[in-house]
Structure formats: C-alpha cells, structure tokens
Amino acid sequence: KPAKRLSSESNSHEGATAGEISALEEAFRKFAVHGDTRATGKEMHGKNWSKLCKDCNIIDGKNVTTTDVDIVFSKIKGKSVRTITFEQFKEALQELSKKRFKGKSDEEALQEMYKLIEGKGPGLTGVTKTVASPTVSRLTDTSKFTGSHKERFDASGKGKGKAGREDLVDNSGYVSGYKHAGTYDHKVQGNK
Numbered sequence: 001k002p003a004k005r006l007s008s009e010s011n012s013h014e015g016a017t018a019g020e021i022s023a024l025e026e027a028f029r030k031f032a033v034h035g036d037t038r039a040t041g042k043e044m045h046g047k048n049w050s051k052l053c054k055d056c057n058i059i060d061g062k063n064v065t066t067t068d069v070d071i072v073f074s075k076i077k078g079k080s081v082r083t084i085t086f087e088q089f090k091e092a093l094q095e096l097s098k099k100r101f102k103g104k105s106d107e108e109a110l111q112e113m114y115k116l117i118e119g120k121g122p123g124l125t126g127v128t129k130t131v132a133s134p135t136v137s138r139l140t141d142t143s144k145f146t147g148s149h150k151e152r153f154d155a156s157g158k159g160k161g162k163a164g165r166e167d168l169v170d171n172s173g174y175v176s177g178y179k180h181a182g183t184y185d186h187k188v189q190g191n192k
Contacts, residue, residue: 023118027052028086030121043083046073048122049092055123056116058093064100072096093117 021029029041031052036045044052053059053069072095077084084092097109104112138144142153153159 024090024114025086027056027117027120028089031055034122043085044089045083046070046077049073049084049089051122052117052120053096056120058096058100058113058116060100063102064096068096068099 028044031048032041032044033039034048034051036048050059050066050069050073053064054066058064059066059069072092073084076088076092076095093113094106094110097113098106101109101112142150145153151160
C-alpha cells in the first residue's frame with residue numbers, strides 16, 4: 001500500500017523517514033533562517049540565497065557569478081515578494097545547474113547541484129559573536145579601575161586616549177608644585 005504522505009501543515013518529524021524532508025530541504029531551511037530571527041524557514045531572502053550559493057560553491061567565478069545568482073533569484077521570485085519558496089528554490093537551482101555543469105544533461109546537472117548543497121548549513125566565517133560574560137564585563141567596567149588606570153577614562157567609561165596614558169610634561173618652566181606659577185609678568189608690570 002502507498003506510504004501515507006503527511007500534510008505540510010502537520011509539521012511533524014515522523015514523516016522524515018518517508019522522505020518528508022530531504023537533505024536539500026534541510027539545507028534550504030538552515031540558510032533560510034540564517035541571520036533572521038523571525039524566519040520560518042519556508043521562504044528564503046535574496047541575501048541568504050546568495051550566501052547559500054557562495055557557501056556551497058555554486059558560485060565558481062567562471063560559469064556562475066554572483067550576478068547570475070541574483071538574476072535567477074529575481075526571475076524566479078514573484079513580482080511583489082522578496083523571497084522564494086522551496087519549490088522556487090529548486091527551480092532556481094535548475095536554472096543555475098545548466099550554467100554550472102555545462103556538459104551534463106539537465107537531470108545530471110541538477111543532481112550535481114543538489115550534492116553541493118545537501119547537508120550544508122550557513123558557514124559562520126567572519127561572524128564574531130560578542131559574549132557578555134560577567135567576567136569580561138567586570139574587567140571592562142572602568143568605574144572599578146584604580147591607580148593610574150582610572151585616570152585613563154572619563155566618567156562615561158570612554159578612554160581619554162593619549163592624554164590619559166602619558167604624564168604630559170609641563171613645559172612652563174616652573175618647578176612642579178610652585179604656587180605662584182604664571183604671576184611673573186604680573187609682578188614685573190606692577191613694579192614699573
């Protein structure tokens with residue numbers, strides 16, 4: 001008897017064994033939600049589409065360039081929308097596969113294309129996460145600094161740069177701590 005296909009609304013993973021979510025769709029979802037906390041994974045933005053094409057080596061710089069990827073995306077998505085669905089995603093891949101694997105039949109090219117993507121997720125190259133750990137925040141809280149270090153920051157915790165780090169030399173010619181600094185001219189003029 002034919003395997004019962006689950007409706008896509010039920011969103012259950014029991015159907016995964018019946019080929020419900022393929023490795024390709026898995027990859028599509030991972031890229032679709034990348035960098036977007038509100039994304040459902042059902043549709044993909046152009047930005048994530050081109051990231052997928054970069055990360056999965058679909059863009060090879062020879063047959064397929066970033067421009068090709070953008071053109072295919074614009075062609076396949078609807079006029080008023082900014083995203084593509086999984087079905088449109090497969091169409092887009094078909095378009096690109098003809099360019100990427102020129103010598104192969106459409107079917108073979110598409111299979112090669114899927115192989116590039118299946119099981120992949122967005123690479124986190126160049127993404128730096130700042131970790132707000134209590135240790136780090138304690139070490140960087142300038143209000144708790146003592147000694148010469150506390151002179152290096154103003155009240156808001158912003159560094160004063162060079163002025164806070166160096167003992168700026170007083171070139172006025174007076175010995176440090178001399179109380180009547182700056183009164184010389186005043187005295188000389190007064191005695192005339």
